[in-house]
Amino acid sequence: MQPAQLMARAQALAPELLRWRRDLHQRAELGFQEHETAAYLASTLEAVGVRVRTGVAKTGLVGALGTGRPAIGLRGDMDALPIFEANDMPHTSRREGVMHACGHDGNMTVVLGAARLLAELTDRPAAEFRFLLQPSEENQDADGKSGAMRMLEEGALEGLDYVIGQHVHSDVPVGQIRISPGYIMASADAFEATITGRGAHGAYPHQSIDPIFLLGQVIPAVQGIVARRVKPQEPAVVTIGAVHSGLAGNVIPERVTLAGTLRAYSPAVRDLLWSELDRALSVARALGGDYTLRIDGGYPATHNNAVVAETIVQVARELAGEGAVGSMEPSMGAEDFSLMAAAVPGAMFQTGVALPGPLRPHHSETFDLDEQGLVLGVAVMAATALRLAERAQ
Secondary structure, three states: OOHHHHHHHHHHOHHHHHHHHHHHHHOOOOOOOOHHHHHHHHHHHHHOOOEEEEEEOOOEEEEEEOOOOOEEEEEEEOOOEOOOOOOOOOOOOOOOOOEOOOOHHHHHHHHHHHHHHHHHOOOOOOOEEEEEEEOOOOOOOOOOOOHHHHHHHOOOOOOOOEEEEEEEEOOOOOOOEEOOOEEEEOEEEEEEEEEEOEOEEOOOHHHOEOHHHHHHHHHHHHHHHHHHOOOOOOOEEEEEEEEEOOOOOOEEOOEEEEEEEEEEOOHHHHHHHHHHHHHHHHHHHHOOOEEEEEEEEEEOOEEEOHHHHHHHHHHHHHHHOHHHEEOOOOOOOOOOHHHHHHHOOEEEEEEEOOOOOOOOOOOOOOOOOOHHHHHHHHHHHHHHHHHHHHHOO
16 A cells, blocks of 8 residues: 555544544553553454454563565553642543553554554455554553563563554654664663661761761762763762651761662673672771662663664654654653563654644653654555565565
8 A cells, every 4th residue: 555545544543543542541551551442452453454462461462464475563552650640531431540641542542543543454464463452551460560561471572573562652743753773772670779787876976887877978979970980981870768757856866778779771781780789888887887679670672673774764754844854852751562562573663643732741740742643554564564574575
């Protein structure tokens, strides 16, 4: 099918896209609780002839269209956030304190739209198109596993040759997409540490080993990791976001706890941050105290495969013109699509859904999107899947 024809079909689908997105927005559910969302997605996919398997990764689902190789995955995340929605709309979230504040309702809608376009093609390539509706991108379960981790463990990506991800973006104009090869998002690891000293009365500090004083020496060492241990050309972040100690102003406590996040692109820099954080905390031991450190490994960095990324660029230009495609600014945020793209050649692009007026930031109570922007996202995702399938014939 010619790009102009595919774009026209996507534009004709706009009223349906709007309905799906608003229905999903009202059904906002937290990670691994997306039962009603999953039921809606399953029935919508089955209605266009997609074979659906539910209960994948607890509350996710996998749809399949066609058989054979190559097999191309199209991923959309399902979960909402624990945020009280401030928008007053007919389709405002029906669940108090739960809101699609990151645009996952739009992401799911793009996958549904791509499935519809692909299902309607009578001259579809002899390939499998697999729709990966993934729960819990935002958080992990009690075992420390996100939806992508669970889907990989349960074989949802087995046999795939490529995987395509898409995310709506509230500061990219409608009618534009952003895509770049290489690293686009960072790894994300959480840490918790405890610095232990000896408590005493605040009037007699010489009787103590003050853990707050120790922390005062540790913090510059921690902040020096990126400044003096990481090669300047390598992106890295070490942030201490929480510090807790003591209950009274005239008592020197026994311990202080701190927590934070480590971010990097390169696996080597990621490993360096882990070891250097331990070294920085050891300052407390040199001054007579002690420490413990726990690092919880999170998502790896998201790396866009060059072949898949270039395919997205080509089809987007054919669909919407040369000026519709821009480079994706690398971010120190994290995404568990990274796990899928590490297992199968893949890439994620951003779809512009910016509304006129002030920015509606992701993860805010006022987040919203221009639903007309979803049309291009649907067309690019479907066209990329088709191009990848045709390339391998």
